[in-house]
Amino acid sequence: MGVTLSYLGVIVLLPVIALVLKGAEIGPARFWAITTAPRTLAALQLTLLAATMATIFNALYGLLMAWVLVRYEFPGKRILDALVDIPFALPTAVAGLALSALFAANGWYGAILEPMGLPVVFTIWGVAIAMSFTSIPFVIRAVQPVLEDLDPQYEQAARTLGAGRFTIFARVIFPAILPAFLVGVTLSFARSLGEFGAVVFIAGNLPMKTEIASLLAVIRLEEYDYNGAAVIALVLLLIALLLLVVSNLLQARALRYKGKTA
Template identity: 80%
Template sequence: MTASTPTASVIRPKRVLPGFGLTMGLTLTYVGIIILLPIIALVLKGAEVGPLRFLEIASAPRTLAALKLTISAAAMASVLCAVYGLLMAWVLVRYDFPGKRLLDALIDIPFALPTAVAGLTLSALFAGNGWYGAVLEPQGIKVVYTIWGVTIAMAFTSIPFVVRTVQPVLEDLDPQYEQAAATLGAFPFTAFRRIVFPAIFPAFVVGISLSFARSLGEFGAVVFIAGNLPMETEIASLLAVIRLEEYDYNGAAVIALTLLILALVLLAASNLLQARAMRYKGKRQ
């Protein structure tokens, strides 16, 4: 008679949340109802017009002018967010100073502030009799009712994306690599370029992409400072609203679908760049 070996009991970690089936079901339900269904409805509405009519609406002079302004302003706003967002994240992580917690909290104000309030505030500040406009306009720099006003409004609402994606990566970055580079004689900028920036690059790209995608669809903060002049300062999202007010639902759907496609392509490209950067980082390690 052979002695039976005791069966090792499988120790499973305690779950704080319900099991995989329930949590996955709730997640898919949310994604389906809140995200996928509206997108599918928009795609179907845009597809009703047919490809020829779709191209005709999308290539109309007024639509092209609105798309050109929106994309150009969003690109410039993303550059501003990339520069100042990186600097803000660096200051918040690497330095201690009085009021640091307050500054950290102020970064999230564009998320909490209604965009219409932000647009009204920016319009008042940059108007000819505003605090900023009274200084800029005598120098020949006009912001309100120009592409520069649109860019500032977009940057104001989207800069937290860069800060909040880069900041946690900087916090988790081990400073011993920079210290080792310094002991080897590397200048601070060289250490940043060769050590710090490659480590934060995937998060940096994601933050810029989210900033650009947010700027493409921004409405409330832009509509007050842009002036909404057709063919000049009219953004694409406003043109879609105008088409709705004219009961041109197909035209509004085509413009909205065009913005959606641009945003999805950009996010897909940023995810691809992020994946490549992570693979390259893994090979180097």
């Protein structure tokens, strides 16, 4: 216990406390001025919007992928299951380069999308795709083990009572996996907020257009504007903490509901 808490304090809590103290030194007026600067607001808005887009896609596709991996048997299933973890193992910079090559005007996907008037590179769509690629395993790996452990007798009982497939999923299966699903979605959104390597290559990093908040923080560091970098990082940290609190409240509510209906 002592080793675990010491590790947690040195690796996680200490940097967070240092960041909070650095932000507190700036003062409320200066903090607000940096946060509400047009370039900062544009970067935060782009980051939040792209992360939301990526998380919505991850929630839908991740749930579908987890369902397929658990409920169906097909050739190559183990290979597909292993491929899910590639974004965890692949350096994000490599992912960004690969996505940029695919969605560029002369890439495999870009050659199809560009003539249709659907550019991806240097747009918010490219940012969202990069965020989705790096964060989708969180949803799949959170839901998959819960689906595997779900007792089939509840589904069989609902089926004998005349419930259809959609009703069984909505009233029996989804409430059971909802806490794990919320965990995966929350982690996916938080991962998207902090994504850097995969985004910088495909976004183009155009100020006020495709510049994400984490990149702006790095730019402020390169400009020796440590206060500006600290404020941007602290805002992202506060958003992530708020999201985790809301997620925990929703999970607790879902577990209470599950206990009442069990």
